[in-house]
Amino acid sequence: MAEPAVNVKLIKERLAFLKGGRFKAWLEICAHCAYCSDSCFFYLAHDKDPKYMPAYKVKQTLDKLYKKKGEVTWEELEKMADIAYGDCTACRRCSLYCPFGIDVAVMIAAVRGILCGQGLAPKGLQDAAKHHWETGNQMAITEEDFVETCKWMEEESEEEMPGLKIPIEKKGAETLYVLNAREVKFYPQDIAEAAMILYAAGEDWTFPDLGWDMTNLAMFAGNAQVMAHSAKLVYDAAKRLEVKKIITSE
Amino acid sequence: MYQFVTGPMAWIAFGIFFLGMAVKVVSLFYLTREKDKVVFNHFSWQWSLKSIIRWLIPFGSRSMREKPLFTIITFSFHICLLITPIFLLSHNIILEERWGISLWTLPESVSDILTIVVIVTVVFLALRRIALADVRIVTSAYDYLLLAITAMPFITGFLAYHQFSNYKFWLIFHILSGEIMLIAIPFTRLSHIFLFFMTRAHIGSEMGQRRGAATW
Ligand code: HEM
Ligand code: HEM
Ligand code: SF4
Ligand code: SF4
Numbered sequence A: 001m002a003e004p005a006v007n008v009k010l011i012k013e014r015l016a017f018l019k020g021g022r023f024k025a026w027l028e029i030c031a032h033c034a035y036c037s038d039s040c041f042f043y044l045a046h047d048k049d050p051k052y053m054p055a056y057k058v059k060q061t062l063d064k065l066y067k068k069k070g071e072v073t074w075e076e077l078e079k080m081a082d083i084a085y086g087d088c089t090a091c092r093r094c095s096l097y098c099p100f101g102i103d104v105a106v107m108i109a110a111v112r113g114i115l116c117g118q119g120l121a122p123k124g125l126q127d128a129a130k131h132h133w134e135t136g137n138q139m140a141i142t143e144e145d146f147v148e149t150c151k152w153m154e155e156e157s158e159e160e161m162p163g164l165k166i167p168i169e170k171k172g173a174e175t176l177y178v179l180n181a182r183e184v185k186f187y188p189q190d191i192a193e194a195a196m197i198l199y200a201a202g203e204d205w206t207f208p209d210l211g212w213d214m215t216n217l218a219m220f221a222g223n224a225q226v227m228a229h230s231a232k233l234v235y236d237a238a239k240r241l242e243v244k245k246i247i248t249s250e
Numbered sequence B: 001m002y003q004f005v006t007g008p009m010a011w012i013a014f015g016i017f018f019l020g021m022a023v024k025v026v027s028l029f030y031l032t033r034e035k036d037k038v039v040f041n042h043f044s045w046q047w048s049l050k051s052i053i054r055w056l057i058p059f060g061s062r063s064m065r066e067k068p069l070f071t072i073i074t075f076s077f078h079i080c081l082l083i084t085p086i087f088l089l090s091h092n093i094i095l096e097e098r099w100g101i102s103l104w105t106l107p108e109s110v111s112d113i114l115t116i117v118v119i120v121t122v123v124f125l126a127l128r129r130i131a132l133a134d135v136r137i138v139t140s141a142y143d144y145l146l147l148a149i150t151a152m153p154f155i156t157g158f159l160a161y162h163q164f165s166n167y168k169f170w171l172i173f174h175i176l177s178g179e180i181m182l183i184a185i186p187f188t189r190l191s192h193i194f195l196f197f198m199t200r201a202h203i204g205s206e207m208g209q210r211r212g213a214a215t216w
Helices: A009-017 A021-029 A039-044 A054-060 A063-067 A074-086 A105-115 A123-133 A142-156 A181-186 A188-198 A216-222 A224-240 B001-004 B009-035 B045-056 B062-066 B070-085 B087-097 B108-131 B141-161 B167-187 B188-211
Strands: A175-178 A245-248
Touching: A009 A063, A009 A105, A021 A063, A021 A105, A021 B009, A021 B188, A054 A063, A054 A074, A054 A105, A063 A074, A063 A105, A074 A216, A105 A216, A123 A216, A123 A224, A142 A181, A142 A188, A142 B009, A175 A188, A181 A188, A181 A245, A216 A224, A216 B045, A216 B141, B001 B009, B001 B167, B009 B167, B009 B188, B062 B070, B062 B141, B070 B087, B070 B108, B070 B141, B141 B188
Parallel strands: A175 A245
Antiparallel strands: none
């Protein structure tokens, strides 16, 4: 099977766009001192296999992309994808252990952005991002299904807590409650339980009818456009309904 | 030759060092303002200073406490590296002769010992790069080159001071290698002398001002 062509022009554009003061300084001054090694759980969990030490992950990805001016092969990009998506969670712990405070996670996130532009993000993340873009939630649940699920859970809770309501799109409520789309699809009981807590606490709350999924898998994929869109849906819902605060599940 | 390396060449070296670093720091600042505005959103002097000072104190951070031997070595290396050339008697004699200024100076027996400390710790740092797998994997020839550039003025200065065989040769070699080091600073990772303060200020503010988390 022929390998897909690398869009070198796009990589070059991204690299130029990304090269701000931080990346420039970090890539230059990393002392290769390995103060960061023991801070990374990937490194520890693999019995201190050196290929999981944080600075090495940058050296194999972003540093290499800059050194080669973006002119890399598909095979090299695939190796980078294994590292950027598989060997680092972008947790930022190592930046607390580095004498220069080099933020490996931010650089790995940048690499994901580049790889995502080449279609190399893991399929599950790509699909979720696509769903979020098209339907406003990562599981492509329709508004109808969402409303119905809430109604169903309202009825289910009736016996335990008479009078409990699950408000949707109630303007002027105090609190906006947003959750993970998986809860709606696979664990609807979570909605009932959260509603009970909010009811018992006497909260004046509401779900929005759009922007109720607070997950952002596009961020993990490195898809900046959908990442911004997903966050903005929740932000817009809070504005629209004039709430004072947002509560998120998980 | 002696005239050249202590005259024009010294001016060139110090000029490139100071000017190069000034250009570097200022251009990085403006580049950050243009492209990484996020750096300034949460900038805080307080968190920056705490983050810098903690990492300038031996064992001031948890990371340093987890690698005690390396921390002792690298602090001995850096402290002697900075103090020796500035407070060295011979350097201050030259300063006095040329510009009529001179600083407080170290007794020669002390500066000799500090010089030996630098040389020994550099050897240790080099061996560490070979011995430990996690350091070895990120090490390339460039890392050894920088260690050599840093160590060379100390080795040659030591040999000159002790009038080891050909004094004139070692002296000129010493001055040249000192100048090479100064020139190398703005163009290599050695620029960390200044950039350290910038990147630490950033991470201190980023983690501290934004999330209330300490970076030490
Ligand atoms: C750029 C101009 C420089 C000049 C003109 C210069 C000149 C000298 C002279 C004349 C000596 C004394 C040799 C003797 O006692 O006869 C000396 C020693 C020494 N220099 Fe320099 N030097 C320069 C740069 C540097 C730099 C950049 C460093 C280190 C970073 C350095 C580190 C030393 C040390 C450590 C010794 C003394 C070694 C010992 O006492 O064992 N020098 N230098
Ligand atoms: C205020 C000034 C300085 C600060 C805060 C500083 C800080 C650091 C830090 C945090 C590291 C990395 C980790 C470590 O090895 O400890 C390092 C490494 C290093 N520094 Fe500095 N430094 C300073 C000045 C200098 C100067 C003046 C030189 C020599 C020109 C120098 C040469 C080196 C070298 C060669 C390494 C690499 C050591 C290795 O290979 O393991 N530093 N420095
Ligand atoms: S950000 Fe990545 S490399 Fe750093 S500690 Fe977390 S998982 Fe490890
Ligand atoms: S601790 Fe920082 S400077 Fe040292 S190797 Fe890791 S990222 Fe580079």
